[in-house]
Amino acid sequence: MSTEITEKDRAKAEKCRSCVVCKHAKKKQxxxxxxxxxxxEAKYCPNCIAFEKVYGRKAHEPEPEK
Numbered sequence: 001m002s003t004e005i006t007e008k009d010r011a012k013a014e015k016c017r018s019c020v021v022c023k024h025a026k027k028k029q030x031x032x033x034x035x036x037x038x039x040x041e042a043k044y045c046p047n048c049i050a051f052e053k054v055y056g057r058k059a060h061e062p063e064p065e066k
Contacts, residue, residue, distance in 0.1 A: 005054055012050030016059055019047065025060045034060055 025037040037060040042048045048059035
């Protein structure tokens with residue numbers, strides 16, 4: 001697996017950021033959407049995998065405080 005971040009990875013990561021299910025999981029940190037993203041989607045969804053590669057955190061983890 002390549003560690004180089006490509007434009008394709010960045011585009012997929014942006015799709016993950018705008019995904020309704022992932023956004024809900026990040027915001028609420030509980031419930032069905034959170035479980036789904038944590039247990040299933042993060043392992044099989046290419047957008048979630050790219051999100052982790054680009055941003056260095058899982059798709060269900062909340063945005064860092066500024």
